[in-house]
Amino acid sequence: MQGKEIDEYIKRKYERTDEKDPLEVNQGAIAKLIDLLHLHENCSDVRFQNIAKNIQNLEKLVPNFAIFETQKYDSSYLINFGAYTLSQKSNSLVDAHEFGHMVVHGINGFELREEEYTGVIQRAKAHCISDEKKAEFREYMDYLTNRENGERTEAEKGPLADILSSVFQYPSLAFVNPDGTNSRVMVFPSSHSREYYFDVNNGKMKANIIFDEDFANYYALALNGCTRELGILRNFLGDEWMQTMENELDKASRIIQEPNIDKASTIDAKLSSALLTAREGELPKELPSIERVGQIENEREER
Numbered sequence: 001m002q003g004k005e006i007d008e009y010i011k012r013k014y015e016r017t018d019e020k021d022p023l024e025v026n027q028g029a030i031a032k033l034i035d036l037l038h039l040h041e042n043c044s045d046v047r048f049q050n051i052a053k054n055i056q057n058l059e060k061l062v063p064n065f066a067i068f069e070t071q072k073y074d075s076s077y078l079i080n081f082g083a084y085t086l087s088q089k090s091n092s093l094v095d096a097h098e099f100g101h102m103v104v105h106g107i108n109g110f111e112l113r114e115e116e117y118t119g120v121i122q123r124a125k126a127h128c129i130s131d132e133k134k135a136e137f138r139e140y141m142d143y144l145t146n147r148e149n150g151e152r153t154e155a156e157k158g159p160l161a162d163i164l165s166s167v168f169q170y171p172s173l174a175f176v177n178p179d180g181t182n183s184r185v186m187v188f189p190s191s192h193s194r195e196y197y198f199d200v201n202n203g204k205m206k207a208n209i210i211f212d213e214d215f216a217n218y219y220a221l222a223l224n225g226c227t228r229e230l231g232i233l234r235n236f237l238g239d240e241w242m243q244t245m246e247n248e249l250d251k252a253s254r255i256i257q258e259p260n261i262d263k264a265s266t267i268d269a270k271l272s273s274a275l276l277t278a279r280e281g282e283l284p285k286e287l288p289s290i291e292r293v294g295q296i297e298n299e300r301e302e303r
C-alpha cells in the first residue's frame with residue numbers, strides 16, 4: 001500500500017461516520033495519523049517505509065488498534081482506548097514518539113530482557129562519562145541546558161534530552177570540578193522524573209520504562225531525519241545503545257511485513273497504563289524546579 005491508498009485505508013477504517021464530530025476530533029486524529037504515515041513513506045530508511053507500506057497488517061498484530069485524541073478527556077475516544085494517542089497541539093516529534101510506543105508494544109510485543117537492557121544503559125552511561133568523553137559531554141550539557149541558547153533544536157530539547165536524562169535517571173546533573181566543588185546544576189530541557197526512571201526503594205533503574213521511552217524517543221528522531229541528534233547520541237552513548245535501538249526497529253519492520261498471527265499481541269491493560277503514564281511526562285517541558293541532582297563523579301564510583 002502506498003500514497004493515496006494509505007489515506008483511504010486509514011479513513012475507511014477509522015472515520016466515525018456514526019457519530020457527530022463537531023470539533024473535528026476524529027477528523028483531526030485521522031489527519032495526523034495520515035501525516036505520520038507519509039513521513040514513514042518518505043523517510044529514506046526502508047524500515048520506516050515498510051511500516052507504512054504494510055500498515056494494513058496492523059490489525060492482525062494489534063486487533064484493537066485505535067486512534068484517539070488526548071485533548072478531550074471526557075470524549076468516547078479515550079474510553080475506547082486502543083493504542084495510539086495523539087494530541088491536537090503536538091508536533092511530528094511527539095506524534096512519532098507516541099507511535100514509537102505503539103511499535104514497541106503493539107508490533108514487537110514488548111519482549112524486554114530487563115537485565116540485558118540494564119547492562120546496555122550502564123555501559124552507555126559509562127561511555128558518556130569515560131575519561132575520553134567526559135569533558136566533551138560536560139561542554140555539551142552546558143550548551144543543552146542553557147535556556148538562553150537559541151541554537152538548540154526541538155529534537156535536542158525534546159527526545160535527545162529525555163534520552164540522556166533516562167541514561168542517568170535524573171532530570172538534572174552537576175559535575176564535580178577539579179577543586180572538589182560542584183558545577184552549576186544543569187537541568188535537562190525535557191525529562192521524566194527521577195521516580196519514573198528509578199525505583200528508589202529498591203535502588204534499581206526501571207529498565208523496562210527506560211527502554212520504552214528511549215525507543216519512542218529514538219523512533220521520533222530517526223523518523224524525522226534528525227541525523228545530527230542521532231550522531232550526538234551515538235557519540236556519547238556509544239554504538240551498543242544505538243544498535244539496541246536499531247535492532248528493535250529492524251524487528252518492527254520485519255514483523256509488520258510478515259505478521260505471525262499466532263504470536264500477534266493484543267494491546268492490553270499493560271500498554272494502556274504504559275501509554276497513559278508516559279503521556280504525563282511526554283511533552284518537552286521546562287522543569288519548574290530541580291528535583292535532585294545527579295553527581296556524575298559519585299555515581300561513577302558507586303557502580
Ligand SMILES: [Zn+2]
Nearest residue numbers: 213216278282
Ligand atoms: Zn513516552
